Amino acid sequence: MLQLQKIRENKEAYIEALAKRNIEGGKLLDDALQLDEKRRATQTELDATLAKSNTLSKEIGMLFKSGRTAEANAIKATTAELKETSKNLGDQLNLVSNELQELLYQIPNIPHNSVPKGNTDEDNEEIFREGEIPELQQGALPHWELAKKYDIIDFELGVKVTGAGFPIYKGKGARLQRALISYFLDKNTEAGYTEIQVPHLVNEASGYGTGQLPDKEGQMYHIGEDNLYLIPTAEVPVTNILRGEILNASNFPIKYTGYTPCFRREAGSYGAHVRGLNRLHQFDKVEIVRVEHPDNSYHALDEMVEHVKNILRELKLPYRILRLCGGDLGFTSALTYDFEVFSTAQDRWLEISSVSNFETYQANRLKLRFKDADGKRHLAHTLNGSALALPRVLAGILENYQTENGIAIPEVLVPYCGFEVID
Template identity: 75%
Template sequence: MLQVPFIKENKAVVVARLAKRNIDAAKMIDNVIALDENRKRLQAELDSTLAESNSISKEIGMLYKSGKVAEAINLKAKTGELKETSKTLTDSLNETVENLKDLLFQIPNVPHESVPDGVSEADNEEVFRKGDIPKLHKEALPHWELAKKYDIIDFELGNKITGAGFPVYKGKGARLQRALIAYFLDKNTEAGYTEYQLPLLVNEASGIGTGQLPDKEGQMYHVTEDNLYLIPTAEVPGTNIFRDIVLSETDLPVGITGYTPCFRREAGSYGAHVRGLNRLHQFDKVEIIRVEHPSKSYDALDGMVNHVKTILDALKLPYRILRLCAGDTSFAAALTYDFEVFSTAQDRWLEVSSVSNFETFQANRLKLRFKNADGKNELAHTLNGSSLALPRILASILENYQTEEGIDIPEVLQSYTGFNKI
């Protein structure tokens, strides 16, 4: 959520940057400023009314003590009027505060100045590419056919048990999945991230804190009786660890990592681009999350990007990095880099990670602050990234490492799987 002082001090910049997202925000920004001015006016009137009421109450007490009962009774009528005025002002103030908050919830984050213009993924900017695309044998198959051939993932069984988008991993497929999770966690903890095991359901406040709620309820599975949500990513419970927290400046930076299943209702279109593991309702992901000093968050973002690079380098998968255009950047992010690996069998790039800086957008919702060198509370910056999302990494390994004799296992995973070939 954008801060009102930031909006008021940088109105033209905010409107111009949001225009990069193809949003005409001028009217919304004017309404934010008007509501905030009205909030301040109502607060001043309420404070003045309460102060007058308190002053009169003290005067009434003194009149009673001095035996001036009639004068005290006359003043009590005035305090009654002031109480009614206070109630009216309080109701108006609360309504204005709620309207202001609701409006702020509708405004996305301001894109960083380096974010390219654009309306869709076609306008994203490639900033890095590495790895040779392997030449496969003429009988090479996409991963959903390999999964069936080697009996390692059963999509039909998952459909029977639950529905489309809930695969069942079997035998060496399950072992490879577990190996990837362990390898990613080990790489992250070696890089200084503290491992957490996180809840898979969160309350509404947690969803609001990271920007999934309100307005995105349709993308999350909702347990209605308890008003809880299945997490779409470990970002939600992981970042909410720091909700309503005031850190010391010396506590920064904070880095955590965690593995969770993730649940998203958004899958559902048809075609080869969503077949097999390409898009799921339930999938596994290892996340990295950072809380940073505002002056160091973009250096931290570069560090996170380089960290994900090292993992893909070790897996020896061909990959590229995209700087997302404004129209493809998520609601809460200021700047996002996407990692994509190349699927040779499908002849297309598959997204496997997003690494983002949210600046103060999430921290403002979370009330995540730190006490700076001057002893004042200041909003921290939050960042997160997939390190990594498993389905498309697994799909790419199956497809790019396939041979006529089977599927080779990347060397760095063999000590985790206990086998070197499927």
């Protein structure tokens, strides 16, 4: 959530930056500032009314003590009016404050200066590419055919048990899935991230804290009776651990990693591009989250990018990195890098990680602050990334490592799997 003071100080720059998102920001920001002025004026009037009421109440007490009952009763009529006025002003303040809050929830984060202009994913900027795309044998198969051939993932059985988008992993497929989770967690903890296990359900406050609500409400599974949400990513519960906290600058950096299943309705997702593991309603992901001093957050973002690079190098998968354009940038993000693995059998790139800096946007919603050496309080910066999302990594391994004699296992995963080939 944007800070009102920053909007006042940088309105024209913010309007220009929001244009990168193809958003006409002038009216949104003006409306927010006008509501804030109304809120401040109402608060001032309420404070003055309460102060006057308190002064008169003290005067009434003194008059009664001195036996001037008639004068005291006359002033009591005035205090009754002031109390009614205070109540009305309090109601007005709540209404305008809620209206302002709802409006601020609708304004996305300001893109970083390096974010390119653009409307769709076709306008994203490729900034890095590494790894050789393998030459597959004649008749190479996409991963959903390989899964069926080697009986390692059953999509039809998942439909029977739950529905489309809920695959069941079997045998060596389940072991490879578990191996990837352990490998990712080990790589993250070796890099200084503290592993934590978090709930897979969150409350409404957590959804608002990291920005999934109200922006992505329709994409989340909601349990109405308890007003809880199945998590779309571990980012939500992990980041919300620090909601409302006041840290010391010496606490930075704070680095967490966690494995969770993720649940997304993916409403409106159809077509060949979502076949197999390409897009699911339930999938596994290992997440990294950082909370940083504002002066260090972009250095931290670069470190996270290098960390994901190293994992993909060890897996020996061909990949590229994209800097997302304004039109494809997530609602809460200031800058996002997407990692994509090349699927040779599908002849297309598959997104397997997003690494983002949210600057103060989430922290302002979370009321996540820190004290500097002088004791002044500031909003922290939050960052997160996938390290990594499993379905498309698994798809890339199955397709790029297929041979005439089976599917080879990346060397780095063999100690985790306990086997070298799926045959």
